[in-house]
Amino acid sequence: MRSYFISMASIFVAAVSLLTCQSNTASRDAIDQRVDELLAKMTLEEKIGQMNQYNGFWDVTGPAPNEEQARKKYDHFKQGLVGSVLNVRGTAQVRKLQELVVKESRLGIPLIFGQDVIHGQETITPIPLAEAASWDLAAIEKSAQVAAAEAAAIGLNWTFAPMIDISRDPRWGRVMEGAGEDPYLGAKVAVARVKGFQGNDLSAPNTIAACAKHFAGYGFSEAGRDYNAVDIGTYTLHNVVLPPFKAAVDADVKTVMNSFNVLNGVPATGNKYLQRDILKGRWKFNGLIVSDWASIFEMIPHGHARDLKQAAELAIHAGNDMDMESYAYVQHLKSLVEEGKVSEEQVNDAVRRILRLKFELGLFDDPYRYCDSVREKSVLMQPDHLTAALDVARKSIVLLKNDRGFLPLNKAQKNIAVIGALAADKNSPLGNWRAGADENSAVSVLEGLQKYTLAIRYAKGADVVVGKPEFIRETAVNETDSSGFREAVALARQSDVVIMVLGEDGFLSGEGRSRTNLNLPGVQERLLKAVHRVNKNIILVLMNGRPLTINWANANIPAIVEAWQLGTRSGDAIAQVLFGDYNPSGKLPMTFPKSVGQIPLYYNHFNTGRPDPTGLVFWSHYIDETNEPLYPFGYGLSYSEFTYSDLKIDTTDRQAINVSCTVTNTGRVAGEEVAQLYIRDRVSSLVRPVKELKGFQKFTLEPGASQNVQFVLTDAELGFYDADGQWLVEPGEFDVMIGTSSVKGLVGRFSR
Numbered sequence: 001m002r003s004y005f006i007s008m009a010s011i012f013v014a015a016v017s018l019l020t021c022q023s024n025t026a027s028r029d030a031i032d033q034r035v036d037e038l039l040a041k042m043t044l045e046e047k048i049g050q051m052n053q054y055n056g057f058w059d060v061t062g063p064a065p066n067e068e069q070a071r072k073k074y075d076h077f078k079q080g081l082v083g084s085v086l087n088v089r090g091t092a093q094v095r096k097l098q099e100l101v102v103k104e105s106r107l108g109i110p111l112i113f114g115q116d117v118i119h120g121q122e123t124i125t126p127i128p129l130a131e132a133a134s135w136d137l138a139a140i141e142k143s144a145q146v147a148a149a150e151a152a153a154i155g156l157n158w159t160f161a162p163m164i165d166i167s168r169d170p171r172w173g174r175v176m177e178g179a180g181e182d183p184y185l186g187a188k189v190a191v192a193r194v195k196g197f198q199g200n201d202l203s204a205p206n207t208i209a210a211c212a213k214h215f216a217g218y219g220f221s222e223a224g225r226d227y228n229a230v231d232i233g234t235y236t237l238h239n240v241v242l243p244p245f246k247a248a249v250d251a252d253v254k255t256v257m258n259s260f261n262v263l264n265g266v267p268a269t270g271n272k273y274l275q276r277d278i279l280k281g282r283w284k285f286n287g288l289i290v291s292d293w294a295s296i297f298e299m300i301p302h303g304h305a306r307d308l309k310q311a312a313e314l315a316i317h318a319g320n321d322m323d324m325e326s327y328a329y330v331q332h333l334k335s336l337v338e339e340g341k342v343s344e345e346q347v348n349d350a351v352r353r354i355l356r357l358k359f360e361l362g363l364f365d366d367p368y369r370y371c372d373s374v375r376e377k378s379v380l381m382q383p384d385h386l387t388a389a390l391d392v393a394r395k396s397i398v399l400l401k402n403d404r405g406f407l408p409l410n411k412a413q414k415n416i417a418v419i420g421a422l423a424a425d426k427n428s429p430l431g432n433w434r435a436g437a438d439e440n441s442a443v444s445v446l447e448g449l450q451k452y453t454l455a456i457r458y459a460k461g462a463d464v465v466v467g468k469p470e471f472i473r474e475t476a477v478n479e480t481d482s483s484g485f486r487e488a489v490a491l492a493r494q495s496d497v498v499i500m501v502l503g504e505d506g507f508l509s510g511e512g513r514s515r516t517n518l519n520l521p522g523v524q525e526r527l528l529k530a531v532h533r534v535n536k537n538i539i540l541v542l543m544n545g546r547p548l549t550i551n552w553a554n555a556n557i558p559a560i561v562e563a564w565q566l567g568t569r570s571g572d573a574i575a576q577v578l579f580g581d582y583n584p585s586g587k588l589p590m591t592f593p594k595s596v597g598q599i600p601l602y603y604n605h606f607n608t609g610r611p612d613p614t615g616l617v618f619w620s621h622y623i624d625e626t627n628e629p630l631y632p633f634g635y636g637l638s639y640s641e642f643t644y645s646d647l648k649i650d651t652t653d654r655q656a657i658n659v660s661c662t663v664t665n666t667g668r669v670a671g672e673e674v675a676q677l678y679i680r681d682r683v684s685s686l687v688r689p690v691k692e693l694k695g696f697q698k699f700t701l702e703p704g705a706s707q708n709v710q711f712v713l714t715d716a717e718l719g720f721y722d723a724d725g726q727w728l729v730e731p732g733e734f735d736v737m738i739g740t741s742s743v744k745g746l747v748g749r750f751s752r
Contacts, residue, residue, distance in 0.1 A: 031359045035352050041107060044334055044344065047351045049081030050109065051322050052330040053290065056088035060096040080105030081330055083354050084112040084158070084290075084322060089436070094155030095371040102367045110358060110367035114158035117208070118177060118433035119143070121150035123385040123568050124442070126396045127431040127545055128163065128189075130564030132179035132589035133636070134395035135674045135698055137192040143392045144196025146385045149206040153379035154436070155370045157361050158209045160257060160290075162193035164244040165214055168600035170590065171224025173513030176432060176545030176565070178219065180589030181602045181633060183240050184693045187247035194251045202254070203362030205369060206379075212248040214259030214292060216241050216274055221261060224599070225514045230261040235686065237263070238721035246283060254287045254357055258320060260295055267302045269295040270311070275319030278725065288321040288353040296326035308332060316342050321350035386569060393566040393573035395672075398586035399637040400542075401560040407539065408580025408639060409497065414455040417495035418446055419488045419531060420502050420524070421460045422543045428464075431545060431565030432471070432510030441568060445501050445541065448571025452579050457495070461488035461527045469507035477508070478522040485530050493534040499578070500528060501541045506565055509545025518549045518596055525552065532556060541574060547592040547631075554630060562586070580639065585672035585698070587636040587741065591629045598625065603633040603742040604689040634693070634741040640671030642701070644739055647746040654752050657713040661738045661746055665701035674698045677711045678742060679718070680735040682749075686722060691742060709738065718752070 039047070054073055058065045064074050076082050077100050088097055094113055102108045119125050125143040126134075134140065144162075151159060163177040166186050179189040190212065199207035217237065221228040232241070245256070256279060259268040268274055269291050279285045296315045297308060305311035312328035313336050323329040336342040362369055379385075399407070409416075422428055422445070429442035449456055461484050469475040492498045502524045507513065519525060529552070532538060539559045542548065553560060561584070563574050576582040593601045610619040621627055643664045650658040663675055677695035681688040694717040697709055713736075719729035731752055739745015 031356055034359055034364070035355045038107070038109070038355060039348060039351060042351070044337060044347070046080050046107060047347050048329055048333045049076070049079070050083035050351045050354045051333070051347070052076070052082050053084040053086060053114075053322050053324045054082055055086055055325050060088065060093045076330065077101050078104040080107055080109060082111065083109075084114060086114040086324070088113055089115055089154045089156055091155045091371045091373045091376045095368055098367050098371065109355070110363040112158050112209075112358060112361065112363070113156050113370070114160060115151065115156050116161065116433055116435065117147050117151045117156065117159035118161050118163070119431065120147045120389070120434070120567060121154065121436040122380045122438065123150060123389050124430045124434050124437045125389045125568070126393050126564055126566045127176045128178055129176045129180060129545065129589060130396040130566060131392055132185065132189050133398050133562070133564070133586040134392060135185070135587050135696055136392070136395050137188055139392040139395055140189055141192040141196040142388050144193045145199070146388050148197045148199070148208045150380050150385065150436070152206050152208050152370055153372070153376045156208060157363070157370050158211065158255070159197055160211045160213060161197070162190055162210065162248075163213050164190040164248060165219030166240055166244065167219030168602040169219075169221070169224040170518060170547040170593070171515050171596065171599060172219065172221055173226060173509045173515070173546070174219070174511055175590065176509040179244075181591060182589065182604065182693050183243040185589060185696070186244040190244040190248045191251045194248050194253045198252070198254065202360045203365075205372070205375065209254040209357060209361065211255040211257050211290065212245055212253045213257035215245060215256050215268060215279065215289070216259060217263045217268070218259035218261050226512050227260045230263055233723065234725070235721075235723040238723070238725045242278070249279070249283050249285050254360070256285065256287065256289050257292055258289060258295065260292055260298065262302060267295070267299045267304050269320055270299050270304055270314035270318045272318040280319055282725065286353065286356070288350070288357060289319055290322040291315065291320050291324045291326065293324050294326045296320065296323050296328040309336065312336060313341055316346055316350070321353050389567055390569035390572055393569050394576055394582045396564060396566060396586055397573060397577050397584050398562040398588055399584040400562050400631055401554060401557070402637055403558040406559040407561075407578065409578050411452060411579055413453065413497060415494075415496040416449075416453065416456045417491045417498045418449060418456055418458045419461045419492065419498060419500045419527070421463050422503055423499070423501035424458065424460065428504075428506040428543060429565050429570035430567060431506045432513070434506070435471070437568070443569055443571035445571045445574050448573070448575030449499070449578070451572070452575055457491055459488040459491045460484050462523045464521060464524065465505045465508070469505050471507065475505060475507045475513070480523070482523050482526065485527060488527065489530050489534055492531045495535060496537065498531060498535050498538045499541060500531060500538055501543060502528060503542045503544035503548070504546070506545070516596065518547065518593070520548065520550065528553060528557075539578065547590050549593055549595060549630065551594055551630060562588075583639045583669060583671040584636070585638060585674065587634050587674045587676075588631055589633070591633050592631040594628075594630045595625050597622070598627075598629070601629055604692050606687055607690050632741055632743045634674075634676050635743070636674075636741070638667070638671045638673070639669050640665050640667030640673075640701070640703070642666070642671070642673045642740055644746050647738060647748050649736060649748050649750045651750050651752060655714060657750060657752065658710060659713060659736055659738065660708055660710040662706050663701065663709055664706040665703055668703055670700060670702045672698060672700045673740065675709045675738060676741065676745070678737045678745070679713065681718070681720075681730075682733040682735060684720075684730060684732065685728070686720070688720065691737070693742070711738070
């Protein structure tokens with residue numbers, strides 16, 4: 001009887017799945033039919049207009065602009081020559097501009113409203129690199145859901161996120177915006193964020209279209225300098241750079257943004273191999289590709305196009321569908337079609353993709369569905385959003401060092417000094433890319449600690465930066481002013497415990513914020529050393545957007561907490577970890593180097609032909625530094641201790657290798673662990689890395705409890721791409737490791 005019910009249940013699930021698939025197919029067919037019907041009514045100019053995206057340029061609720069260029073753009077909206085707009089938000093602004101287009105243009109095709117909603121709208125969650133440190137996909141998806149709900153509530157329906165560039169260079173400021181150095185973790189995080197933004201119904205009032213960016217290779221900018229050239233082999237391209245994008249496409253991401261860099265000598269915006277051959281061809285991506293800001297125009301200074309007209313021609317041939325703020329398509333595409341240099345079918349293909357998204361968003365059924373002022377007031381910063389922000393913030397914190405169980409602090413601890421400008425800062429915890437947040441809206445570390453105890457005294461010590469940082473301007477670091485040192489040192493001398501909050505201002509990482517020096521910025525390390533001379537009981541809380549080189553701190557400070565930039569609930573999350581109400585569980589998604597000279601430094605490197613010391617100088621190493629990082633990928637401590645034992649490898653089924661072990665909490669408190677599975681293909685037709693992440697599981701264990709952790713290795717985990725992007729699965733011998741980081745675990749071997 002039991003088998004009968006199981007069979008009936010299986011039939012029911014299959015039937016529901018089939019009906020859902022049929023329903024989705026029918027819905028897509030219906031939308032495609034409506035798209036074709038509308039396309040047939042459009043003039044060439046109106047089609048090209050859909051491919052044109054403008055930045056917001058005036059207060060829409062006020063009078064029309066008078067300046068000549070602004071007036072021309074205003075007239076384009078009325079003429080139906082704009083398909084999308086970015087950086088216009090708020091239901092009043094969105095409704096007014098949507099009404100202008102819907103009511104006054106000939107066909108009334110609604111606009112898509114986009115913005116860089118990177119890690120929250122008004123409720124700010126941790127920067128994406130920090131969220132990746134949680135290794136908690138459900139929490140990351142929930143974070144994106146919160147961002148989508150709030151963005152949709154203020155009139156937006158498209159975010160230029162997630163950024164899923166893999167990068168091995170923390171000098172690059174935009175590492176804060178991605179998931180770190182590993183393509184496997186990066187792919188998992190990409191899918192979680194796409195699902196969070198888009199949900200199950202793109203027309204729902206709490207979802208928005210996601211955008212996978214930057215396609216492709218942007219994270220490999222030479223010397224970590226933003227917008228710089230990229231020169232990598234296609235083997236690296238297919239095995240490291242592209243897997244997160246493929247995962248996002250498979251998760252039905254609706255849009256993709258190309259990147260600023262060149263690849264194989266061709267700017268990505270004009271790169272046919274990337275956009276037409278791989279994305280739209282091999283992967284069958286049916287969404288739209290949007291340029292990055294003015295990246296079509298930038299093919300001119302790149303030296304790839306002689307003028308804007310040729311840049312437009314190159315971009316459309318390469319597969320770029322929408323022009324963000326280059327004016328290339330709206331000015332030149334019509335004449336290119338008339339001259340026979342661009343076919344109208346290429347234009348039609350791009351416009352179909354844009355119109356399809358507008359239908360999927362429900363904009364043709366109700367152009368004002370994102371303009372509910374009541375919902376706008378009720379959704380922002382609602383309690384469950386703040387709760388979700390706190391949850392992911394706590395999970396993102398990584399405990400880097402904890403000598404002699406220095407942490408957590410006893411809640412009865414008296415006489416605590418808190419030192420550092422960032423401790424009282426309510427802006428920097430919001431990080432970069434926080435355009436929708438109110439200024440100074442984060443819970444500061446000082447405020448979070450004061451909820452636990454009043455036995456706290458505070459001294460700033462030194463400012464991190466000079467002046468008021470801005471998103472669009474350079475941020476100057478305080479390199480000279482140490483006038484606050486005396487007060488901080490005096491306070492430390494009188495205190496039992498010192499909590500020092502040091503790191504980067506929120507605008508010292510992010511786009512355009514490349515650094516050559518990864519030390520604590522400015523005078524902060526001098527401050528740390530000055531305090532250490534009078535009181536060695538220091539807890540260092542790092543607030544930063546990238547890995548830092550903190551060799552002195554690692555050698556001398558007993559407890560170090562990587563707290564990143566955690567968003568609105570930052571101070572609460574940090575205080576809960578410091579006082580033990582939350583046991584830290586984060587693991588590093590990016591290697592921390594000892595020296596900038598080691599960069600690029602990443603765990604999944606090749607072995608080289610001379611990997612080991614030989615007694616002579618002729619092996620792959622430095623003469624002034626070791627090869628090892630300060631903290632490796634996947635590393636993170638806990639207030640618990642986790643022991644791994646009983647590794648088993650079952651090769652009975654060669655197509656599904658089962659690997660398992662037992663993880664036991666041998667500590668005194670409950671804790672979360674991230675068990676990580678790595679493999680190494682010992683001998684291959686193409687050299688493989690010394691180690692590759694191929695699975696992870698996060699779980700909670702009570703003291704003394706154990707859990708059997710199981711992984712299955714299939715062709716998907718054991719194969720790889722060749723330099724042409726063809727998938728290879730080869731027989732051979734594989735090392736396998738399950739452990740608590742990329743350098744510590746149980747090791748076995750199998751053949752298949």
